[in-house]
Amino acid sequence: MRERSRAAYPALAWVCRDPGRLIAFGLGSGLVRPASGTWGTLLAWAIWVAASPAATDLYIxxxxxxxxxxxxxxxxRVGKELHQPDHVGMVWDEMVAFWLVLWFSPAGLLPQALAFVLFRTFDIVKPPPIMFFDARLKGGFGVMWDDIVAAFYALVIMALAARTGVFG
Known part of the structure; x- marks a missing residue:
C-alpha cells in the first residue's frame, strides 16, 4: 500500500503562491493538522452548503x-514538486469525491453527516479495491481516483439507507 507522506508540511506562503498548489492543498485546508483529509472534507462540506442551493445539476x-x-x-504537479506523489496535505481529492457524495445524497444535516462519516471511513480504511487502486495507480489520477471509489462505496450505502427509509 502506498502510504501518504508524513513529511513536513510546506508553508502556507508556498501553497498560496500558485493556483495548482492552492487547489491541491484544498484552499489551504490540507495544511491543518492532524487529519488533513478530514479538514479538507469538512471544508468541502461547508462550500457545498453555501454553493449548492444556487447550482443546477448540470452546473454541478x-x-x-x-x-x-x-x-x-x-x-x-504538486506531488512532483514535493517529491511526495500523495502528500498528506493534498486534499483536493477528498473534496471532489465528497462533493460527488453530497450531490447524490439526500439534503439535510443527518444524511450529510452520515455521508461524511461513510466517506471518511472508506477513504481511511480503504477496503478492496480502493487499496488496490491506491497502491497501483500513480500520479495525479491515482491520487484522485481512489477517493472517487471511496465515494462510490459511500453512495451505495447512502442509496440503501434512503431506499429503506432511514431518512424518513
Missing part, C-alpha cells in the same frame, strides 16, 4: 468533472 456535474480533471493535473 460540469464543475465536478472539471474539478476532477484539474485535480489530476494539480496533484500530479
Amino acid at each position: 456535474g460540469i464543475f465536478l468533472l472539471l474539478a476532477f480533471l484539474y485535480g489530476c493535473w494539480a496533484c500530479d
Whole structure:
C-alpha cells in the first residue's frame, strides 16, 4: 500500500503562491493538522452548503468533472514538486469525491453527516479495491481516483439507507 507522506508540511506562503498548489492543498485546508483529509472534507462540506442551493445539476456535474480533471493535473504537479506523489496535505481529492457524495445524497444535516462519516471511513480504511487502486495507480489520477471509489462505496450505502427509509 502506498502510504501518504508524513513529511513536513510546506508553508502556507508556498501553497498560496500558485493556483495548482492552492487547489491541491484544498484552499489551504490540507495544511491543518492532524487529519488533513478530514479538514479538507469538512471544508468541502461547508462550500457545498453555501454553493449548492444556487447550482443546477448540470452546473454541478460540469464543475465536478472539471474539478476532477484539474485535480489530476494539480496533484500530479504538486506531488512532483514535493517529491511526495500523495502528500498528506493534498486534499483536493477528498473534496471532489465528497462533493460527488453530497450531490447524490439526500439534503439535510443527518444524511450529510452520515455521508461524511461513510466517506471518511472508506477513504481511511480503504477496503478492496480502493487499496488496490491506491497502491497501483500513480500520479495525479491515482491520487484522485481512489477517493472517487471511496465515494462510490459511500453512495451505495447512502442509496440503501434512503431506499429503506432511514431518512424518513
